[in-house]
Amino acid sequence: MKQEVYNSIEAWFNSYVAGFENEIEEIKLNINLKRNHSFRVVNLIAELSEEANLNESDVILAQIAALLHDVGRFEQLAKYGTFSDTEDINHIKLGIATITENNILSELTEEESKLVIECINYHNELVLPKSIDADLLPFVQILRDADKIDILHIVSDYYSNNKQGNNKRLEMELLDKTDISKKLYQSICDEKHVDFKDVLTLNDLKLSQMSLIFDLKYKKSFKIVSEKTYLKQIFETLPKKDLVIDMYRQMKIYLENQL
Known part of the structure; x- marks a missing residue:
């Protein structure tokens, strides 16, 4: 090539x-x-x-x-x-x-x-399906990791540095409500990437994006996410409810354990 x-x-x-x-x-x-x-x-x-x-x-x-x-x-x-x-x-x-x-x-x-x-x-x-071809798998995994790392880069910067509502399309036109989806909470407790169908509010979206770490493959990917403090930046924009703090703690521990 x-x-x-x-x-x-x-x-x-x-x-x-x-x-x-x-x-x-x-x-x-x-x-x-x-x-x-x-x-x-x-x-x-x-x-x-x-x-x-x-x-x-x-x-x-x-x-x-x-x-x-x-x-x-x-x-x-x-x-x-x-x-x-x-x-x-x-x-x-x-x-x-x-x-x-x-x-x-x-x-x-x-x-x-x-x-x-x-x-x-x-x-x-x-x-990913278990039947995926072994020769294809590393190409898929590296793309998925790279994509998720940069998604975290984009959204952490947006939530931290831009006025809310400035980009409704990036916010998926979701309402800013304090409710947290129970299915989303369970997915994060189970250390699983949140299914978008369980995302009901803007805060759900933020948490689902944080949960992208559960789908990362490579140690280098975890290192980049950790060094750039993407999770912390997003967490700082969330309501400090016990439920949210618990999920952040769980994701932070998971990330640290992969380093």
Whole structure:
């Protein structure tokens, strides 16, 4: 796998994203947010690659998947005005359709193309199927880790440094209520990544994003999250109810135990 192949796909990506220029300030903000997110995930792949035992060619292939993993978000945002996935408006389906229709992976072999598509398909799954191919697994895992690390980067910065309600799409248009979902609480007590269907409020969303740590694979990933204090930053924006403190303590202990 040559770097030139990645560079060619990156050139298409930049041109594609540029086509979503929008006069609505929040749409423009989120287009840039997703573009920058994609490139940070690409860079995180390089940071995690040694622990994932990927060779130089594998890293480039994983970075192609990283660059394209959220390409469906641009159409989802510009056309439908949302980041919320439904059966009909799903960013993974939209992304794979865009990649296929534009023949973006033409410089890859059939096997490599299939791997990239499978990585994109699995990157947002709550639980990976046990039947997943062993050769595919490290590529999927490294993308999932890199994606989750940067999600925590984005949301911890937003909740800490931006006025609430400034980006309703990033907040998934959820109401800011003090209630905490009982199913969410149970998932965190069980050290499981929260299912989005159990997220009912903005505070639920924050806690579910914190619970992404339960799905991390690599020690380096836990180290980055710990050093950047993402969990603490999000916790500081939550109501200090006993329930919330208990969940934060549980996640903090879990994170420390992985280091």
